[in-house]
Amino acid sequence: QAMQIVKMSIDAYKMRDKSKVHIPKYKSEVMAGFSVESCKAALGGTWNPLIDAIKAGSVKGIVAVVGCTTAKTKHDxxxxxxxxxxxxxxxxxxxxxxxxxxxxxxxLMKPEAADQAGEGLKAVCRSLHIPPCLNYGSCVDIGRIGVAVTEIAAALGVDPSALPVAASAPEYLEQKAVADGAFAVAFGLLLHLAPVPPVTGAPLVAKVLTNDVESLTGGKVLVELDPVKAADAIEAHINTKRKALGLPV
Ligand code: SF4
Incomplete structure (x- = not known):
């Protein structure tokens, strides 16, 4: 059956209308393939350089901006x-x-993109020759970000929910994103979500997700469709966590 499917694909390929094929000429270089191990290796084998940068405020915090992209809100x-x-x-x-x-x-995933970052992050990226947006792989790798956060929290001797860290699924679309989002909230992180999740018909569910759950896990959902306002809210959350840890804001 697999052979038959491959043969059908080859036959159909020959029938493609070339006038309808549009391959953009635009190309961009990328530094990809970061993981828990390679991030630590880039930092010299320990999280300490990143932790020191966070403590000093040159890196204010870390946000995992992950998941799907959707045409519902102008793709990407x-x-x-x-x-x-x-x-x-x-x-x-x-x-x-x-x-x-x-x-x-x-x-934004090439080292030169450091020029678009704030002064502190720019200096850190330049010294490590890394981009300000790190590629952590596909959506099935999102959970591994939790491994890095757990290790950083352990190194600081605090719960993950105390860190100046947040997550965002800014164009979520698929059930996998819902599972990842639930994990982030259970893990104790602020989770920014857009578009509006289909829970507004149940005010109790909306209240639990956006408010009450924080007293249980330390995490909660923030729904904000405007990316600048979302960045404002995430930055405010990071500043709150920094203050609680006695770090400069
Ligand atoms: S669930 Fe689908 S659309 Fe969403 S990030 Fe994964 S591959 Fe992309």
Missing amino acids: TVSVKLSRELIKRNILVINAGCVSSAIQIEG
Whole structure:
């Protein structure tokens, strides 16, 4: 049956109308393939250089901007705008899933993109020769960001919910994103979501997700469609966490 499917595909390929094929000429270089192990290796084998940068405030925090992209809100635009806003505010961005492709296309995953970051993050990226938006792989790799956060929290001797860290699925679309989002909230992180999730018909569910759950896990959902306002809210959350840890804001 597999052979039959491959043969059907080959036959159908020959019938493609070339006038309808549009391959953009635009190309962008990318530094990809970051993981828990390679991030630590780039930092010299320990999280300490990143932790020191966070303590000093040159990196204010870390946000995982991950998951799907959707044509519902102008494809890629919310993910790219939000990531740009965060790096401008000295917040390191980790991307995984289809969001990552959008960030790559816009050239934010090459070391030269450090020029678009705030002064503190720019200096850290330049010294390590890394981009301000790190590619963490596909959407099935998103959970591995939790491994890095757990290790950083352990190194600081605090719960993950105490860290100046947040997550965002700014163009979520698929059930996998819902599972990842639920994990982020259970893990104790602020989770920015857009578009509006289909829970507004149940005020109790909306209240639990956007408010009450924080007293249980430390995490909660923030719904904001405007990427600049979302960056404002995420930055405010990061500043709150920094203050609670006695770090400069
Ligand atoms: S669930 Fe689908 S659309 Fe969403 S990030 Fe993964 S591959 Fe992309």
